Amino acid sequence: MDQDLYKIRHSLAHVLAQAVLEIRPGSTLGFGPPIDDGFYYDFVLSEPLSDEDLPAIEKKMKHIIKQGQKFESQELPAEEAFALIRDEMGEPYKLEYAQDLVNKNGLETLTFYRNGPFLDMCEGPHVEQTRQLPKAAFKLRSIAGAYWRGDSDNTMMTRIYAWAFKTREELDARLKEHKLALERDHKRLGKTMDLFVIDDEIGKGLPLWMPNGTVIRDELEKLARELEFADGYQRVSTPVLAKTSLYERTGHLPYYAEGMYPFMELKDRGEDGEELVKESYVLKPMNCPHHHKIFDARLRSYRDLPIRYAEYGLCHRYEDSGALSGLLRVRGMCMNDAHIYCTEEQIKEEFIKVMRLHQKVYAVLGMDNYWMRLSTWDPEDPRGKEKYVDDPEAWEFSTVAIRDAMDEIGIEYEEVKGEGAFYGPKIDVQFRTVTGREETASTNQLDFAVPGRLGLTYIDADGNKKHPWCLHRAPLGTHERFVAFLVEHYGGAFPTWLAPRQVIVEPIADVFGGYAQGIVDRLRGHMVRAEVDLSTDTLNKRIRNAVTSKIPNVLVVGEREQEEGTVTLRRYGSREQTSMSVDEFETRILAAIKDRAAQV
């Protein structure tokens, strides 16, 4: 955030606090910082506020802005500052914080800013006076609860969020994105489109995929299968659990134990009556060790490499229930996973192939707003030895290999220290969604450590055993996150190949029902998801319903169509009607599905 925007947001937060204290005298204050797209302020209110009060607060804020209150700073020694906060301001939470700044962080003086009647302890900076604040470029957004200093043992405060920008245009753009996000929210559309359901008796974070959602999963898996077949991958299928001891040997356990489901333990009584764990299983949190086991099941030669194992593998992580959210944050996730075992010489070529596969996937799905991030270790990090495998040479070699690959394929990227996996560097693909959110879409990781730890080897040309390198990649991420993303991306209006319902045939009157059914039978013979609209509504109502359901192809058939063997096609999102023979429609839709075209 640039300094000017920071000043605007920070100053507006003070104006908000002043307005709230006028409307709710006797309230006390928490923190009020600028954030990504605006600011917030936390309060312990003398009387509650609700969303309906926000316009009145905004009005009060605009009134304050017009007054041209000057921001003036003042620096006080610690003891004087404490007295000011306690006696003049009467702010117990600010006092606690001020004492911490002095006693724990060793500050000797504290800074205050005053504008009009409002006084706050704060580092600044601020605008010179409130008339410099853009009245039309901010908007109070919502009210939420928040614990003082983020700790659930502390007081619950009321947080008021606001958007704030330099110009009205920027605010309007953000409001538009926000409206779109609400409309396209995957939880809302997931319900109206019957994609998935979460049931408390099955468990939180464990979505049940309904027929419409399963179609999308199946189509994505088909896409992955085709692209992966072309790139020489072989599919495998592995169990969802393993002996707990496996993860001790891979080294995952210390990093992941917290996030795993509880262990399944078979117990026995020992001779002294004590309980002994005879066997212990756990749901796998990742697929890698399972694929490694398949690699390790046979003797491998350098001539066999690269070996590429792909699986939509089901992993489980016991996320905190508070963190769960629809499909975006779940406990059971099906991952478009693959592991590529190769020699050192093959790394660059395989890495390039994987990045090209990513690009193909994004092209099919019309995702163009993305950028790449190379995450490496941070050798200076004091916790580095716990976070990363300590092999500077391997880190250097693998990071250079990725840089070379990225340069050769001509993809730009930014480099971030300290965000690598524990076993090696990685490329994350970041997306800006249509609703303005930044997302990690997929990741491509280089692993120089785990194959060695598990003792994986191949016989090299010189007859010696060597550890293979391993690439972990997942261009389509997990079904759960990716479907959530696509629902938002398309706003539920999926292209024909992905649409749960691809074609609906609308007979103008009952007598054309037979003709309609014949068309549906033909299409279904080619596995096209076609249906006749059997409802008794009027034609207009039926067409409106089909549009509301975002079915990409509506075929209207009546006397003329039946006589001529044609259909009248209305594509979703278009008012145009096109007449064509049934043969032509069949050819067109089969081609559109095969090519995954935007429309038929």
Place this chain on the structure above:
Amino acid sequence: MDQDLYKIRHSLAHVLAQAVLEIRPGSTLGFGPPIDDGFYYDFVLSEPLSDEDLPAIEKKMKHIIKQGQKFESQELPAEEAFALIRDEMGEPYKLEYAQDLVNKNGLETLTFYRNGPFLDMCEGPHVEQTRQLPKAAFKLRSIAGAYWRGDSDNTMMTRIYAWAFKTREELDARLKEHKLALERDHKRLGKTMDLFVIDDEIGKGLPLWMPNGTVIRDELEKLARELEFADGYQRVSTPVLAKTSLYERTGHLPYYAEGMYPFMELKDRGEDGEELVKESYVLKPMNCPHHHKIFDARLRSYRDLPIRYAEYGLCHRYEDSGALSGLLRVRGMCMNDAHIYCTEEQIKEEFIKVMRLHQKVYAVLGMDNYWMRLSTWDPEDPRGKEKYVDDPEAWEFSTVAIRDAMDEIGIEYEEVKGEGAFYGPKIDVQFRTVTGREETASTNQLDFAVPGRLGLTYIDADGNKKHPWCLHRAPLGTHERFVAFLVEHYGGAFPTWLAPRQVIVEPIADVFGGYAQGIVDRLRGHMVRAEVDLSTDTLNKRIRNAVTSKIPNVLVVGEREQEEGTVTLRRYGSREQTSMSVDEFETRILAAIKDRAAQV
């Protein structure tokens, strides 16, 4: 087993015992009954025997047979009998058994049979004399360990198994089946064909599917998907676990708890320091409740029925480790499951549709040696109230509905009391495998109880809520059992559509490598699993290897083929070579894959 065959097998067992006692004097006897395809006898040997000793024992047996020893019976009062066994025979295990027969079962006399020097306590009947035994129709099979009276706390005895029939022809047929079973054993072929591997660090009974095995799974799932789409099923996808409490409500827990994996329990300390289970999850042992949850997630009308949910759902059952065997008996199984929710009036039609689907599957796979069994409850069973839902009217109605459906479709079946599911009657499909084993291939169950227990309803035409009926069906069983069965069924020589490797191109010399690769690239563009043979062996050796690997289509290409744009096809199992254009081969193989033809 008819009386004559029983006499033969039982008498041969005595002859075996006599022979063993001659070869290992001082040995003592256990039991020696006739069994399904022969007989066995258990011994505590004075000195061990191995498979190599079997021919000598057989020779001795034939010698005894030739002597024409007469079988003579004698009945003795209890005390005299005990004295005979103890003093003349010197058989401690027989004595223990004789005492049980008298003291526990209340017998007053015991029967003995003598032939030549051999005396045994036994009920008979026997042949009149040993010359009546068919010398050429029996064969000693193997030696195994067995506990006295099947109890692992007792002495371990040595059991000698034998095949025995009335005629040499019957023995030969059995020997041939046995040889085939050994050759086609799915564990052996599973290893040589790289289908699956079981790793102790993952867990017993949890196969890892290698690329070749995964191809077969994927093709079977594709077959199911196509047939099910045509029959109006909708695919769903559900989690592999659920809260443990769900299975209390469904009523499964008392029936299945023993066979489940240990629960995943999140624990907390209560106020008094005691451990409390906060949440408990368990791997699902079946898919039904998950599908029921999807049905129940929305309001359903009679107009929506039938609703058919299909899923290759992953279930887990913690089978005893001693019972596990390759893919045939596992702990994690992926089931070709579906649940059909319908009204009472729709049961018959849906049941018929399901049976027809079974027939389609069997026709595709060339399985014709099957018969059907209708299993119902047994209202007279004293444990009936625990084993079955006690609703005589529903049992009667549903059994009649199945009989009607089976009669209408013209499928014969036998009816068995007391083998139904707890929630209703079922049809089991029994197979005779190529190796002579009887198998339950799949099952189709009618459920009148669980939907009600879970409170599933639909709004009927009269506006009232009703419980739907439910059909559970799985024509392709589980991937694990079904692939094991198919490996044996085809002996690893899969038809093209199922074959992990469909086409191998053999260039006559290196210079035709480019032409070969071009053909492979074309075929792979259509997702055909084709490859060029890159090994440096001679052409003959390469073709032999391809045949050993049972690749269904071997294409030989040389100068003539390259000039004419043709290939020379050698089909697996045929010495014939057919020349055709690449275009023609492509058309043919794509059609054979699509139609799942026996050959290209």
